[in-house]
Amino acid sequence: MSGACDSCLRRGYLIGLLSARIAGLVGGPGAPSELLALDDVSLAAAVGGKGEQEALAFLGRFEPRRARADLRHAGVAAVCQHHESYPTSLEDLNDQPAVLFCCGRVELLSAVEAEPAVTVVGTRDATPYAIEVAHDVGRGLAVAGITTISGMALGVDGAAHRGALGARGATIAVLAGGPDVAYPRRHADLHTQIAANGLVVSELPPGQRPYRWSFPARNRLMAALARMTVVIEAGEASGTLITADFAQDLGRTLGAVPGRVSTRAAAGSNRLLREGAAVVRDASDVLDELFGIGAGRSASVRLTEPELDPIERRLLDGVESRLDIDGISTFAGLPINETRAALAQLETRGLIRRDGLFGWERARPSR
Amino acid sequence: MLSVLASVPTFALEGVDAREVTVEVDARRGLPAFTVVGLPDTAVREARERVRSALLNSGLEFPLQRLTVNLAPAWVRKAGASFDLAIAVGVLTASGQVPADALEGIAVSGELSLGGALRPVRGALPIALGCYAAGLRRLVVTPEIASEAALVDDLEVWAVPDLARLVDLLHGRWTPEPPPADVSRPAATQVESPDLADVRGQADARRALEIAAAGGHSMLMIGPPGAGKTMLARRLPGILPPPTIEEALDITRVQSVIGNGSGGLATERPFRAPHHTISAQGLVGGGARPRPGEVTLAHRGVLFLDELAEFARPALEALRQPLEHGSVDIVRGQIGLRFPARVLLAAAANPCPCGIGGERCECGVLTRERYRARLSGPLIDRIDLVCQLAPLPALALASDSAAGESSDAVRKRVVGARERQATRLVASAATCNAELTTGATRLLVPLTTRASRPLAAALDAGVLTGRGHDRVLRVARTIADLAGKQKVERDDVAEALGYRAVAPGRTAAA
Numbered sequence: 001m002s003g004a005c006d007s008c009l010r011r012g013y014l015i016g017l018l019s020a021r022i023a024g025l026v027g028g029p030g031a032p033s034e035l036l037a038l039d040d041v042s043l044a045a046a047v048g049g050k051g052e053q054e055a056l057a058f059l060g061r062f063e064p065r066r067a068r069a070d071l072r073h074a075g076v077a078a079v080c081q082h083h084e085s086y087p088t089s090l091e092d093l094n095d096q097p098a099v100l101f102c103c104g105r106v107e108l109l110s111a112v113e114a115e116p117a118v119t120v121v122g123t124r125d126a127t128p129y130a131i132e133v134a135h136d137v138g139r140g141l142a143v144a145g146i147t148t149i150s151g152m153a154l155g156v157d158g159a160a161h162r163g164a165l166g167a168r169g170a171t172i173a174v175l176a177g178g179p180d181v182a183y184p185r186r187h188a189d190l191h192t193q194i195a196a197n198g199l200v201v202s203e204l205p206p207g208q209r210p211y212r213w214s215f216p217a218r219n220r221l222m223a224a225l226a227r228m229t230v231v232i233e234a235g236e237a238s239g240t241l242i243t244a245d246f247a248q249d250l251g252r253t254l255g256a257v258p259g260r261v262s263t264r265a266a267a268g269s270n271r272l273l274r275e276g277a278a279v280v281r282d283a284s285d286v287l288d289e290l291f292g293i294g295a296g297r298s299a300s301v302r303l304t305e306p307e308l309d310p311i312e313r314r315l316l317d318g319v320e321s322r323l324d325i326d327g328i329s330t331f332a333g334l335p336i337n338e339t340r341a342a343l344a345q346l347e348t349r350g351l352i353r354r355d356g357l358f359g360w361e362r363a364r365p366s367r
Numbered sequence: 368m369l370s371v372l373a374s375v376p377t378f379a380l381e382g383v384d385a386r387e388v389t390v391e392v393d394a395r396r397g398l399p400a401f402t403v404v405g406l407p408d409t410a411v412r413e414a415r416e417r418v419r420s421a422l423l424n425s426g427l428e429f430p431l432q433r434l435t436v437n438l439a440p441a442w443v444r445k446a447g448a449s450f451d452l453a454i455a456v457g458v459l460t461a462s463g464q465v466p467a468d469a470l471e472g473i474a475v476s477g478e479l480s481l482g483g484a485l486r487p488v489r490g491a492l493p494i495a496l497g498c499y500a501a502g503l504r505r506l507v508v509t510p511e512i513a514s515e516a517a518l519v520d521d522l523e524v525w526a527v528p529d530l531a532r533l534v535d536l537l538h539g540r541w542t543p544e545p546p547p548a549d550v551s552r553p554a555a556t557q558v559e560s561p562d563l564a565d566v567r568g569q570a571d572a573r574r575a576l577e578i579a580a581a582g583g584h585s586m587l588m589i590g591p592p593g594a595g596k597t598m599l600a601r602r603l604p605g606i607l608p609p610p611t612i613e614e615a616l617d618i619t620r621v622q623s624v625i626g627n628g629s630g631g632l633a634t635e636r637p638f639r640a641p642h643h644t645i646s647a648q649g650l651v652g653g654g655a656r657p658r659p660g661e662v663t664l665a666h667r668g669v670l671f672l673d674e675l676a677e678f679a680r681p682a683l684e685a686l687r688q689p690l691e692h693g694s695v696d697i698v699r700g701q702i703g704l705r706f707p708a709r710v711l712l713a714a715a716a717n718p719c720p721c722g723i724g725g726e727r728c729e730c731g732v733l734t735r736e737r738y739r740a741r742l743s744g745p746l747i748d749r750i751d752l753v754c755q756l757a758p759l760p761a762l763a764l765a766s767d768s769a770a771g772e773s774s775d776a777v778r779k780r781v782v783g784a785r786e787r788q789a790t791r792l793v794a795s796a797a798t799c800n801a802e803l804t805t806g807a808t809r810l811l812v813p814l815t816t817r818a819s820r821p822l823a824a825a826l827d828a829g830v831l832t833g834r835g836h837d838r839v840l841r842v843a844r845t846i847a848d849l850a851g852k853q854k855v856e857r858d859d860v861a862e863a864l865g866y867r868a869v870a871p872g873r874t875a876a877a
Contacts (some may be wrong), residue, residue: 127728
């Protein structure tokens with residue numbers, strides 16, 4: 001399934017070796033595409049100084065056999081650009097990685113080849129609304145058999161992965177550090193789940209920490225791997241917009257989810273819509289973009305509506321509209337003590353849940 | 368005359384108690400000298416100068432003898448000027464200017480001015496209580512604090528304005544007026560405290576306030592700035608039952624120690640709202656010379672922590688013990704002190720950093736999570752009730768409708784609920800439902816199968832932990848008490864479940 005030729009493997013480890021020095025060379029935001037497009041010796045020369053000597057020495061003494069043993073030991077597979085599993089979509093990049101280091105189900109790389117995949121990205125500090133939409137899109141795509149690609153970041157990324165995993169769908173996390181490094185640490189559990197049920201890939205070798213430059217570099221891979229990129233929510237200065245730029249440059253379809261026009265967190269994604277990105281309300285909209293409207297793919301998830309009496313219905317509507325308790329009480333026509341009691345019962349039935357200390361929100365039936 | 372030994376009882380404040388200190392004065396022939404021993408601080412040592420001048424300016428004689436003053440027990444650190452009077456009386460006795468037997472059963476406490484006038488000391492009530500406990504039945508203090516000292520039954524308090532009068536008194540040439548006794552009982556009705564009728568709308572918070580008052584439960588109000596969290600909290604003392612005599616004495620004693628007393632018995636429960644920049648020491652007390660903290664100043668009343676998320680973690684951490692035990696233990700050097708700290712805790716916080724909350728909130732999930740992590744600190748598992756306040760627009764609408772119920776009406780129900788609790792709790796150490804131990808909760812709050820169903824379901828659904836279980840039971844008991852019900856019913860349990868605090872942390876999918 002996996003495999004990498006010696007020179008590609010050496011290239012992968014060279015990038016890892018030089019990652020700290022590349023960080024020193026890269027000034028602004030954006031991916032160091034010029035650097036990554038250079039061949040081994042030129043890259044070493046571009047780094048210059050001590051780094052160049054180190055790099056040249058490394059190139060001379062690299063032992064593929066030992067590297068492969070190390071990879072096996074770390075449970076990481078390597079797929080190089082000459083291997084049949086390597087996604088051809090990455091060849092659209094002029095700085096395509098020579099090798100992908102993978103944790104998990106490597107066959108998902110071939111699946112991306114066979115079926116269009118969708119990259120779902122967004123801000124880390126997302127609104128609850130964005131989290132909800134990201135989760136639903138991930139789930140809807142999974143139901144339709146589409147692979148969801150994202151970056152395993154906090155916020156939107158994590159929600160998209162979890163949505164896909166929750167529906168037992170395929171999902172790929174593209175990391176900015178080594179594939180075995182759970183970054184961010186708070187998503188260690190998610191990393192484990194994706195490595196077990198999906199796939200984690202990176203162009204950096206195992207054990208590498210991420211650098212500032214490796215995030216935009218990762219974003220170019222996410223954009224290239226997918227047929228379509230969906231921005232759930234992004235501010236004006238969000239790194240998510242880098243992914244959107246790559247997607248457009250590569251000629252991929254770009255979609256965005258409308259956010260409140262007054263919410264700063266959605267300013268970037270709303271601008272994309274204004275500039276012509278496809279409007280995405282749910283997974284069905286994504287499928288329509290990929291296959292044409294009504295092409296028969298369905299992302300609908302059948303939700304069994306629980307049995308509710310009219311008062312419970314109104315309570316639920318009140319919670320969904322995010323009214324405060326006094327508002328819900330008035331809306332449902334119940335005195336406050338009965339409102340509290342009734343809400344507690346709905347919570348116990350799993351229909352609503354505590355939003356931290358701050359009241360209730362509608363619980364999504366998928367979880 | 369060889370030497371005469373005089374001994375005069377007086378008191379040193381220790382926390383909110385007074386420890387008896389005996390001032391011994393030994394006068395003998397020799398080079399004139401005046402030494403004070405027995406762990407005195409600078410202020411006590413300076414008493415020599417005040418005593419000398421006060422005696423001379425009162426037309427009395429300062430003996431040209433070798434005077435040794437000992438403050439016993441010697442290991443207790445003595446501070447302040449409250450020993451002046453005892454030293455002066457000791458010197459007078461040792462020099463034969465007042466008859467030694469006139470001092471039988473009398474304690475004195477007061478600071479002296481150079482002119483011989485008596486100055487009031489802090490802690491009149493604890494001193495009087497200590498006096499009574501030490502078996503002394505007469506106490507000499509200044510007129511300013513005499514009525515407070517006279518709150519102690521069966522203690523004869525003599526209000527003496529200056530040293531010359533005291534000598535007259537001890538010679539039987541003068542009798543002081545008894546201190547006025549009419550301040551010694553709390554007024555039947557609560558005095559000026561803001562009324563709940565001023566608060567429009569906020570049904571949820573009002574309900575939580577009532578339950579909190581009725582069962583002594585701690586509460587947390589969540590609402591945007593300006594919704595009236597502080598306003599509601601300030602009305603909490605007014606809906607609590609008026610303090611009993613014992614409670615009023617407790618309150619007065621603390622106020623007296625910090626020099627905040629009204630001169631009589633406190634009639635109102637204290638309300639303390641320390642700023643969120645307060646240190647742990649400021650909150651629970653302490654210091655080289657231990658002072659009571661805010662939690663002690665709020666004893667038998669309300670401690671309100673506004674902007675709960677902004678308080679320093681160590682400060683809130685330090686509050687746990689007092690909230691658990693109703694007292695603060697402070698150890699300094701060889702002395703261990705216990706300050707009383709039985710408070711009703713009310714806290715308030717914004718729903719999120721932007722303060723707006725609800726649908727219009729602008730905060731991202733990470734921002735909110737970070738904020739909640741701060742709130743999830745050490746106090747949250749001590750909170751029984753969490754309620755929500757509506758933001759201003761809804762408030763404005765509500766003001767057109769009915770005015771709120773008055774504090775009097777609410778207090779009637781609270782007092783009723785407290786009486787029902789008192790009957791039930793007569794055999795236990797608790798005074799209200801919130802103080803029930805786990806064992807007592809299970810014993811005293813039995814549930815029918817039907818009533819326990821919401822609890823069982825919540826446990827099954829994983830929305831309630833075992834720890835939260837008892838808390839819900841106690842609140843449910845209070846809700847039933849408010850309704851005058853003998854048995855806790857299903858709706859009471861469900862409502863209590865609705866108000867319970869959930870440790871924040873788990874958020875959506877992030």
